[in-house]
Amino acid sequence: MVSATVKTIPIRHCNFEAKVKTAGNGPSLLYLHAAGGPIWDPFVEGLCEHFTVYAPHHPGTGETAREAIYGVESLWDLLLIYDEILDALNLPSVPVVGTSFGGMMACELAAFRPERVSKMIVLDPIGLWREDTPVAPYMLMPPEQLAATLYKHLDSPPVQAALQMPSDPKQAAVITADLVWALGATGKFVWPIPDKGLKKRLHRVKAPTLIVWGEDDALVSVVYAKEFADRIANSRIEIIEDCGHVPQVERLEVVGPLVAKFLNGG
Amino acid sequence: MKVTMFHFMPYRDLPADFPPKGLASAWVDAPWWQYGDANKVTDVYNSSIDELMLAAKLGFDGVGLNEHHQNPYGFMCNPNLFGAILARMTAEQGLAQVALVQLGATISSCPPIRLAEEYAVLDCISGGRLIAGLPTGLGNDVSISNGITPMEHRERWREGVELMLKAWTAKEFFAWNGKYTQLPKVNLWPRPVQEPHPPVLIPGAASSSTWDYCHDRNFPYAYLSYFGGKSAEQVMDRFWARAAAKGRDANPYRAAFLQVVGVGATDRQAEEEYGKHVEYFYHKLLHLPLGYIAPPGNADYKSLLNVLSAGTNLLQISDFTIDLKPLKAKDMIEREFVVVGSPATVRQKLEAIAKRLNVGHLMVALQFGSMPHEQAKKNIELFGREVLPHLQTIWEDKDLENHWWPKKLRRRPVKQREMATASG
Numbered sequence: 001m002v003s004a005t006v007k008t009i010p011i012r013h014c015n016f017e018a019k020v021k022t023a024g025n026g027p028s029l030l031y032l033h034a035a036g037g038p039i040w041d042p043f044v045e046g047l048c049e050h051f052t053v054y055a056p057h058h059p060g061t062g063e064t065a066r067e068a069i070y071g072v073e074s075l076w077d078l079l080l081i082y083d084e085i086l087d088a089l090n091l092p093s094v095p096v097v098g099t100s101f102g103g104m105m106a107c108e109l110a111a112f113r114p115e116r117v118s119k120m121i122v123l124d125p126i127g128l129w130r131e132d133t134p135v136a137p138y139m140l141m142p143p144e145q146l147a148a149t150l151y152k153h154l155d156s157p158p159v160q161a162a163l164q165m166p167s168d169p170k171q172a173a174v175i176t177a178d179l180v181w182a183l184g185a186t187g188k189f190v191w192p193i194p195d196k197g198l199k200k201r202l203h204r205v206k207a208p209t210l211i212v213w214g215e216d217d218a219l220v221s222v223v224y225a226k227e228f229a230d231r232i233a234n235s236r237i238e239i240i241e242d243c244g245h246v247p248q249v250e251r252l253e254v255v256g257p258l259v260a261k262f263l264n265g266g
Numbered sequence: 267m268k269v270t271m272f273h274f275m276p277y278r279d280l281p282a283d284f285p286p287k288g289l290a291s292a293w294v295d296a297p298w299w300q301y302g303d304a305n306k307v308t309d310v311y312n313s314s315i316d317e318l319m320l321a322a323k324l325g326f327d328g329v330g331l332n333e334h335h336q337n338p339y340g341f342m343c344n345p346n347l348f349g350a351i352l353a354r355m356t357a358e359q360g361l362a363q364v365a366l367v368q369l370g371a372t373i374s375s376c377p378p379i380r381l382a383e384e385y386a387v388l389d390c391i392s393g394g395r396l397i398a399g400l401p402t403g404l405g406n407d408v409s410i411s412n413g414i415t416p417m418e419h420r421e422r423w424r425e426g427v428e429l430m431l432k433a434w435t436a437k438e439f440f441a442w443n444g445k446y447t448q449l450p451k452v453n454l455w456p457r458p459v460q461e462p463h464p465p466v467l468i469p470g471a472a473s474s475s476t477w478d479y480c481h482d483r484n485f486p487y488a489y490l491s492y493f494g495g496k497s498a499e500q501v502m503d504r505f506w507a508r509a510a511a512k513g514r515d516a517n518p519y520r521a522a523f524l525q526v527v528g529v530g531a532t533d534r535q536a537e538e539e540y541g542k543h544v545e546y547f548y549h550k551l552l553h554l555p556l557g558y559i560a561p562p563g564n565a566d567y568k569s570l571l572n573v574l575s576a577g578t579n580l581l582q583i584s585d586f587t588i589d590l591k592p593l594k595a596k597d598m599i600e601r602e603f604v605v606v607g608s609p610a611t612v613r614q615k616l617e618a619i620a621k622r623l624n625v626g627h628l629m630v631a632l633q634f635g636s637m638p639h640e641q642a643k644k645n646i647e648l649f650g651r652e653v654l655p656h657l658q659t660i661w662e663d664k665d666l667e668n669h670w671w672p673k674k675l676r677r678r679p680v681k682q683r684e685m686a687t688a689s690g
Contacts, residue, residue: 066567069417073445139562140410142290142555173574180570184563188417191563192409 006063009088013080014071019063021055024048028094031055032102037182038062043248046256056085060185069185079112095119101186111201120207121259124245126220129195133221139187149218152244162249202231209235210262214243267660270328270367271321272629274340275314278636279306285553292553293337293406313639322356322364324650330367330629335411339551345371346384353392365675366392369469370399374419375412378426382433386458394459395672400427401469406558417563422446434463465670472501481512486670488522494602495619502623518661519668522627526634528606529648536606541595544604546636548590609652620660
């Protein structure tokens, strides 16, 4: 376990008080979390072994004020906030790793400010839409159905560990409220269809990009891997077999080394 | 007390085995092409209008309508379509004593300026008989059926209400530079007949932020629950506590309550006649999961934490799918979700509810789903003749002004005044 700190960064744009969790040693890396809110899991721990990881909390989630999300009105606002966070962290150019919603935000950032993203890894990102294979309406699912949509092997130990809830009902209520709120706070930028023009912007991405996808992703189908790859010039795809929407949890033993290798040069 | 016949215009022909296993919700998810029949909907709309007109003839103080989408519970996509019909028909048939209680149109999911216009139109056609209900709307209607971002739902509603009030009352041109609506020049034609504007009514579930909103602006609140007077006690107690805290008096006309009612010759007959329709209503029409009513972002964080911390107690009255299926009609009558019985029983129970909750407006749902038109008419007639006159005398012995009812309709009809005198 690496010891992490949370930096508070006042952002001029939207008067947002940003919170960035930071840990690890080595060159800088930006990690953007999924729609369910900030999670510090074994995948992120692994990144910290070789990098100084900066993990901003999406407005309204994690350590940020819950009401902060009301002031962030558009995707444009959100991107400017990220841009200002990178300014404050003094990161002119940095590798970015993003999962699911965070993968979409990584792509948005890399399209908006191509020079700021030196390398990009996206794991099962949302952000595109195909009529024949729609993204599952994850915000409308009851908890059991959401879990079954996220993971292929619900009973596997890493998935069980990810789904573990505290036995204290009060703690569990807070965790559940935080999760629902995080879905709403991220959902503000993708509701009701996660197709907000990224397809028109992806051609701007310059970063060498690794697209990682769970072969059996039930939330956003593996067919989307090619949709991203077709639009990002310098990209390649890695399909993770026998795996759902969260490969960094379900198949960390495969994903961890793939990500490390790509970040270290190949 | 002012009594309104509320109609949600339910689809009456869902099959006995509905909802089939695996159908998560009757709302949004029930396929029209499998369960819907447009010819039957012709009957639903027209017989519902006839049922409301019957209530108007029997002396109900108001006729009430609402808005919902993509479901068999009720599909007035715009209640003002139906309000316009009732405005004209009531005037034509000499029933201009009845108020049009629009419960109403959902301002979060349509251009607010259009709704300001439509309500003004209704007030003009009816000659000043409109009550302008401004519900925040269900999450599924606003966010799923109409695509509004859940996190913006309530903000849109607040901004829409402010715009509407200003558009009705401003005596100058103005530009509206809102977050959700921008208009270069507002000059509404027509304006409502009622000055300064029609009475506003805020329907809601049990959100304390809505109560504060009402008390801050001196608007009345309608608690729309389908779980009866008993489960409403703690909700309305808190509503009145907030009123006191905000320096508002306890005038019962600040509050309205909705109740499903079935009247029969005797308690037993009523239970037999209405039992299966009660089950149809709660088991089929209210098959609606919490995640649809409030998608993530819909409820503010504090309310969300309150709901989750309350555990099963609150879920029992908020998640329709979890707890209702095992309950039989008898249970729901016993728990007083519904008031079903002889005229004497219904009179006594509704009076007790009105007094316990301190409400001056009662909305009664007398057609709650699968009832054939003839049975609904019988229910309305029995209620209208045997129950209504008694309820209308409640609060009349107090010296109270109902500031939230159209001015021209505040005077009681002669019949009621005589009855009040005779009984008092």
